[in-house]
Amino acid sequence: MRFVFKTSYDADIRLFKHRAQAVWYFLLLLLVLATPLYFVAIGDAYLLGEITGVLILAIAGMGLMLLTGHTGLPSLGHATFMALGCYLNINLLGAGIPWIIAFPLSGLIAGLLGTIIALPVLRLHGVYLALATLAMSILTSDFVVMAEPWTGGIAGAAVPDINIFGMEVNRYSTPYKFYYLVLFVAILLVWFYRNLLRTPTGRSFTAIRDSEISARAMGINLTRTKATSFFLSATAAGLAGALFGHSAGYVTNETFDLVMSITLLLMIVIGGLGFIHGAFFGAIVVGIIPVAIANGRSFLASTFDININIPGLESALFALILVGFILFEPMGLYGRWLKIRTYFELFPFYRKDMFKRQKSYLKTDRVQ
Amino acid sequence: MDFLQLILSGLANGCVYGLIALGFVLIYKATEAVNFAQGDFMMLGAFVCIGFTNQDYMGLDFMLAVPLSILVMGAFGYAFNWGILRHMFGQSQTSIVILTIAMGFIIRFIAGTIWSHEPTSLETPFAGQEVRAGGLVLGVNEVMIVVVTAALTLLFYLFFSKSRIGLAMQAASQNQLAAYYMGIPVKRIHSLVWGLSGMVAAVAGILFASKGAIDPSTGLLGIKAFAAAAIGGFGSLPGALLGGIIIGLVEPLASRYGPAGISQIAPYAILLLILIFRPGGIFSQTQRKKV
Numbered sequence: 069m070r071f072v073f074k075t076s077y078d079a080d081i082r083l084f085k086h087r088a089q090a091v092w093y094f095l096l097l098l099l100v101l102a103t104p105l106y107f108v109a110i111g112d113a114y115l116l117g118e119i120t121g122v123l124i125l126a127i128a129g130m131g132l133m134l135l136t137g138h139t140g141l142p143s144l145g146h147a148t149f150m151a152l153g154c155y156l157n158i159n160l161l162g163a164g165i166p167w168i169i170a171f172p173l174s175g176l177i178a179g180l181l182g183t184i185i186a187l188p189v190l191r192l193h194g195v196y197l198a199l200a201t202l203a204m205s206i207l208t209s210d211f212v213v214m215a216e217p218w219t220g221g222i223a224g225a226a227v228p229d230i231n232i233f234g235m236e237v238n239r240y241s242t243p244y245k246f247y248y249l250v251l252f253v254a255i256l257l258v259w260f261y262r263n264l265l266r267t268p269t270g271r272s273f274t275a276i277r278d279s280e281i282s283a284r285a286m287g288i289n290l291t292r293t294k295a296t297s298f299f300l301s302a303t304a305a306g307l308a309g310a311l312f313g314h315s316a317g318y319v320t321n322e323t324f325d326l327v328m329s330i331t332l333l334l335m336i337v338i339g340g341l342g343f344i345h346g347a348f349f350g351a352i353v354v355g356i357i358p359v360a361i362a363n364g365r366s367f368l369a370s371t372f373d374i375n376i377n378i379p380g381l382e383s384a385l386f387a388l389i390l391v392g393f394i395l396f397e398p399m400g401l402y403g404r405w406l407k408i409r410t411y412f413e414l415f416p417f418y419r420k421d422m423f424k425r426q427k428s429y430l431k432t433d434r435v436q
Numbered sequence: 437m438d439f440l441q442l443i444l445s446g447l448a449n450g451c452v453y454g455l456i457a458l459g460f461v462l463i464y465k466a467t468e469a470v471n472f473a474q475g476d477f478m479m480l481g482a483f484v485c486i487g488f489t490n491q492d493y494m495g496l497d498f499m500l501a502v503p504l505s506i507l508v509m510g511a512f513g514y515a516f517n518w519g520i521l522r523h524m525f526g527q528s529q530t531s532i533v534i535l536t537i538a539m540g541f542i543i544r545f546i547a548g549t550i551w552s553h554e555p556t557s558l559e560t561p562f563a564g565q566e567v568r569a570g571g572l573v574l575g576v577n578e579v580m581i582v583v584v585t586a587a588l589t590l591l592f593y594l595f596f597s598k599s600r601i602g603l604a605m606q607a608a609s610q611n612q613l614a615a616y617y618m619g620i621p622v623k624r625i626h627s628l629v630w631g632l633s634g635m636v637a638a639v640a641g642i643l644f645a646s647k648g649a650i651d652p653s654t655g656l657l658g659i660k661a662f663a664a665a666a667i668g669g670f671g672s673l674p675g676a677l678l679g680g681i682i683i684g685l686v687e688p689l690a691s692r693y694g695p696a697g698i699s700q701i702a703p704y705a706i707l708l709l710i711l712i713f714r715p716g717g718i719f720s721q722t723q724r725k726k727v
Contacts, residue, residue: 099647142530195470198533199666200711204702206659210701329535339535380553380652384545387538394535395523 070413081266100251104244113243120239122355123250124311125335129347130257131304132332137342138265139192139297140277145201146305146332148208151324152178153306154227154313155212155219161228168232171310174249178306183299190294198229205329212321223380224320227313239315250311259345264300277342327383334390340400349401357386399423438571442688448578448647450684451585455640456661457668457676458589459633465596465671466605466629469521469532473540475658477634480543481509482558482641482650483551490559498561502522506638513634515610517627525623548652556651558642577646584643588636589677605629663707669717678718682706 072079072086084090108118132146156174161167189200212219219225230237230249237245264270272293275283284290313319331354339350361382368374397404403423411418460474471477485703487493488501496504516539524532562576596602608622615622644650644657666681668675683703691699710717 112668136530139532140528142533188715191715195529195533196666196711196715198470198530199662200708202659203663203707207701207704210697214697333534334538337531379546380541380545383541387541387545390538391520391535391542394531394538396522398527398531 070291076100083262083266085178097255102249108244116243116247117239118355119360120243120247120250121315122351123247123254123331124308124315125354126351127250127254127257127311128305128308128332129335129339129351130261131301131308133336133339133341133347134242134261134264134304134335135297135301137336138277138345139273139294139301141297142333143201143301144198144326144333145203145205145208146301147324147326147328148201148204149178149182149302149305149314150309150328151208151212152181152302153235153309154319154324155215155225156224156306157310157313158227158319166232167230171307174310175303175307178309179301179303182302182306183295186298186302187291187295190291190298194358202326205326208324209321212324218354219321222321224318226318227316230314231419237314238268239317246314248416250315253307253311255315257307260345269293269296274321285288305421325410336400337394338400340402341398343400343402345402345405346400357389358382361385437453442692443606443685444572445578446685446688447681448575448581448684449687450664450681451581451677452640452644452647452680453657453661453664453683454586454680455588455636455643455675456658457665457680458592458673459636459640460661461665461668461671461673461676462592462629462633463638464665465673466609467626468537468609469529470554471630471633471723472533472536472658472662473501473543473655474633474637475661476540476543476547476655477509477513477637478641478644478658479652479655480547480641481634481638482645482654483504483547483556484508484638485642486556486558486645486650487551490556498559500603504641505642506635509638509641510631510633511634513637514627514631516634517630521630522623522627540658544652544655545653551652553651553653555651557649558645560646561566562646575647577643581643581647584639587649588639589673592636593673601628660703663703666707666717667710669719672717672719675717675719 070086074080082091101120104116106111128146128150132143133148135141135143135146153174156177157170160170160174165173175344185204186200187196189197211223215221230246232249235245236242237249239246265274272283272286272288275286275288276290276293276297280290283293309324312323316323335350335354336346337350338353339346339348393400399406407423410422456474456478459477460471463469463471463474485501485505488496488505491496494501503684520539521532524535553654560577565576567574567576567579596606604615604620605625605628607618608620608625612622641650644654660683661680664679665676666679667682668677668679683706686702686706687699691703694702714720
């Protein structure tokens with residue numbers, strides 16, 4: 069058992085609670101930095117591409133986590149912001165702007181546009197926000213078709229290669245560089261996110277999530293804080309979208325559809341709402357499931373001669389896992405890990421109800 | 437004449453949207469939860485009826501199959517709440533939203549596995565029959581849709597405002613804890629209302645399948661019904677019907693007279709405009725609390 073004696077108020081918001089934690093995260097950093105070495109050794113970078121894809125999903129997931137997990141606003145339309153970021157990036161690159169400027173710019177513009185779209189709805193309660201973002205998500209594909217000069221419409225648009233001061237980065241020809249680039253963006257965002265949560269702004273996000281009424285009583289401007297959260301969230305999604313475009317190489321009007329928005333939401337729930345780790349855990353699960361299903365299928369076919377080819381099995385299985393999580397582990401994978409860790413840290417004093425939350429009785433939103 | 441014909445077919449479509457919207461307004465009004473799988477409930481109801489009626493499956497008499505499938509869907513709705521949602525009692529609305537979305541995927545999968553993903557239509561005794569009135573040609577099924585929808589909306593409106601259970605449902609929605617103190621069995625009320633909305637979904641599904649072919653992805657129609665409910669004012673029963681009709685009318689008119697592609701966008705564009713300028717919907721249910 070470890071006792072952390074807090075001797076100053078700073079101890080409450082320190083990045084690492086104690087030295088062991090810092091060491092563990094440093095080791096994790098070394099691990100992700102060294103991962104490509106393994107693929108260099110085996111000479112096959114296919115799996116590294118998948119890992120890069122997971123990292124990109126995690127970036128988008130972090131964006132949604134900030135909004136849904138930390139501010140408590142559900143969004144069913146984050147693929148729209150990814151689409152915005154992706155197409156902005158393509159067009160800015162096409163206009164001859166260097167990637168190093170075009171990439172952050174596309175994220176920022178996506179964030180701004182997202183905030184403008186969401187501002188009127190942010191005054192409403194969560195269900196309406198979910199509805200409005202759902203509508204937005206459905207319209208995305210139609211708008212991409214309508215904005216054909218910029219998006220290529222149904223035919224799609226090719227995403228140009230990344231060029232940083234003369235260094236070409238492409239998913240297929242230079243997978244290692246692309247991995248490190250995505251990793252850099254992801255780590256930068258985690259660092260920003262982690263620090264944001266220590267600031268007054270970040271703390272007011274959590275205050276709003278836990279109780280809007282108390283947050284207002286504490287002097288937090290609800291609409292402005294929600295808009296800030298939405299802006300940051302959409303920016304991260306826009307950046308993820310731009311990277312996603314580079315990873316896919318070619319995007320059409322069906323790339324950023326409703327299924328993607330919903331996948332993002334399911335991802336952060338499975339990972340654990342309200343934890344940055346959750347975005348990464350969720351992205352890993354989302355990345356693994358299709359591979360696992362394909363492997364399971366071929367295993368069954370080769371060993372037992374059973375051919376399972378039911379359409380829609382993948383999404384149904386995914387949904388089933390999600391229902392299981394919401395019913396039995398609402399805190400997600402990270403919550404489960406926290407429980408296991410606490411069990412060993414406090415051994416043998418762990419009690420079953422330690423993480424139990426008090427039930428809240430619903431009241432109508434219609435009478436304010 | 438052409439215009440009138442367009443309006444009438446739009447009206448029939450709109451009534452189906454209205455019926456789906458009615459299903460989740462019911463749930464929202466009584467339990468404060470939003471059922472994102474209502475469209476899939478509708479689809480399942482249609483397929484259950486197809487399973488009872490069509491010659492390829494059980495081939496029962498239509499008049500027997502309809503009440504049977506309504507009952508089955510009512511039981512399904514009740515069981516859904518009893519088996520799954522009741523365990524979520526006291527958790528945030530967001531998790532219920534996500535749960536129902538996931539359930540939608542599962543229902544679509546189940547329906548697709550049992551009844552195949554091919555578009556199927558319901559074999560009704562009045563298929564192809566027409567009513568002619570002054571140059572207008574109306575399908576009997578379209579007339580049925582409008583009549584049944586209007587009757588159901590009126591019925592539920594009276595049920596909520598007059599009957600004891602209806603009032604209990606409203607109370608349970610407005611303040612769960614206070615409703616408990618008043619001796620209202622909130623959990624049972626919740627299951628009951630889910631059963632009711634399952635029944636409404638079955639009716640909507642049967643009407644929809646009598647009008648045209650249906651396949652598991654038809655459940656996504658529920659999203660349009662959402663727009664309908666929000667346009668009408670979430671939580672208002674006549675509002676749900678009105679919103680449904682507005683969307684049903686706008687769609688064919690926009691595709692006829694508007695530029696290409698506008699008809700898919702129109703319902704959601706109206707939804708966004710309504711949310712921006714009249715956030716509570718047309719029949720706004722939001723009221724300030726007076727202290």
